[in-house]
Amino acid sequence: MQAKEIYDVLKTEFGDRIISFNDSAAGDPFIEIQSDKILEISLFLRDNESLLFDFLNSITAMDLVDKLAAVYHIYSVSLNHRIVIKLFVPKDNPKVPTVERCWRTADWHEREAWDLMGIEFVGHHNLIRILCPYDWEGHPLRKDYQAPEFYHGIKVN
Amino acid sequence: MGILNRLNDPTEGGGIVLATVEDVLNWGRSKSDWYLQFGLACCAIEFMAVNAAHYDLMRYGIIFRSSPRQADFLFVTGTITLKMAERVKRLYEQLAEPKYVIAVGSCAASGGPYWEHGYHVLKGLDQIIPVDVYIPGCPPRPEAFQEGMMKLQAMINQEAIFNKRKRVAEEDAKFKNSNFAESPSDIQIKM
């Protein structure tokens, strides 16, 4: 299935929860959705007979200076098609529902997005840091991040 | 006349050599170095190749141990992150004296390619523990590992044993006076 067809299926099911289909830039097209509807949409994508998106490649967190974005790359092993779902959240209150219930691999991917970019996944059973030490401060992949000078008495920079 | 005559005679009861205790001990220690197996990153794969059949590090008398209590020196092969730094320091402290450290690769020497924006990378192993031999490269060739090993053996060969405590105290003082951020003994361990 092409990305445009998948968009049409989603649009008929969810209406204005699906904001836009974007294929103007170079590379892959993506579907932009409302940030609070990601769990319903993922469950629909996984369980619909014509879509069967059973495989979550990755969750990417992005810093767009004025807002944060979460990008979901989803693939169907049985039907062999891909889709990119994107959603935007404000920087001062970045909250996204978790999709852990839908794909269990999302557990670690969401922890990574929280660790490095600070997106809070509401409903996640254990949202703690994964790559940085547990007592690390700040979210390193944000554009305005300043690395600490010392960590436990060890000079960082 | 006793032992000296027998030494000069190659056929009868020969094979006795006179040497200082220091020389004999150093010779023995330098030819049977046991290291703590401690692979961190990319260099560890090259280090596996050095240990395997083609390069065969064991012919230098170097055998790996899995416990720091049984090891003579530490091969730090790879990037040390801040999460790992405290554990590296703890492993170093668990080694029995006399102990040596070889820093393998540019990451262990200075942070390597990750020195610039590596918020989570230790910029050089010598910030936390004293290093005896640096092996450059990213990763070093197996020949470089062997050269570094021989450098360490040469160092052990020339070591004073009876003035050891004096030497260690001198080195510690040197280390404390250098312009590091903090001396190693001040770094707290939090696991």
Add this chain to the structure above:
Amino acid sequence: MGEKKKVDVEYSPFESDKFRVNIGPQHPSTHGVLRLEAELDGEIITEVIPHIGNLHRCMEKHCEFKTYPQIIPFVDRLDYCSAINNELPYVMGVEKLLGIEVSDKVEYIRVILSELNRIGNHQIAVAAFGLDTGAFTPFLYLFRDREFIVKILEHCSGARLLYNYFWIGGLARDIYPTFKEDCLDAIKRIRITNAEIMDLLINNKIFIVRTINTGILPGDVAINFGCTGPVLRGSGVPFDLRKAQPYSIYERFDFNVCVGTGELGTIGDSWNRNIVRMNEMEESCKIIEQAIAQMPMEGDVREKVPKRVKPPKGEIYSCAENPKGELGFYIVSDGTDKPSRIKVRSTGFSNLSVLPDISKGYMIADLMVTLGSLDIVLGDVDR
């Protein structure tokens, strides 16, 4: 003086208490600096918590400050056992953004070197798995033969482990004259050794007893956890990106997708994951033979690429079948010569996340076997 109270204490002789064991980060069989926290009931594992991040080298942060060609060395250092395979999806992604097509000769060389490095990676994986189960000799044999592959790659690129050989729009330099003969020689050696390893390790009674029926991973759970590569194929799911979505020129070759069949043990156990790796080495040999027969020797290996690589504004997800699974690069370009974000979809990260699920209920000694059969590399997991 208070009265002494008599206290009755009943001790149950078989009452057991759960306790926690810490494994790693300095442990010979954790394949690097992984720390595992295991909760045990006697010898039975009730819970495993992996603590990763001990090799988090901030690769994604560095990518935001480097130009596109400068990122290739960082990409090498992700999964350092298969550096050439890491470079392939990255350069393919940037080339797709730029709209560059590379010549046939370049594609053939890329495929041959990728498959050679795939064999090299599987040799390390099987050797390390042998070490985990207590077999030292296969390690010596496999590393002896890996040197032949390393020699070819070194002759091409100049480096033994981390190559920086695939550049955007081609290769760093041309191959050398006796390339084809060397590859065929290496394949001959690999086939002889693999036959030996099958007798020595894979069909060894001790090895079979230690690995079958441990760490069983059903196919649907593997997909749900995002596992790819031999871990997924060992569970009987015939998913291989080289077949499913052929990239580069993989559609020109005739090869099979190896899956775990459960001829010994159960589908999806540690032994089946390992036999997939052994069979894949043979398939890679087949691909290399076909590619060498078809490859043109004439032609340039560099396309015309501007000195400052500036892809147009846009984003792309470029993935390829790494030896360990699907490696993907999500490259977001903002029109300048530095990417605004590069996200690595690493294989080990997803493959390792299944460990708590599949090691529950087995003995503590089986934990290392299960972990070894997942074949993780911490540089890839932590980035």
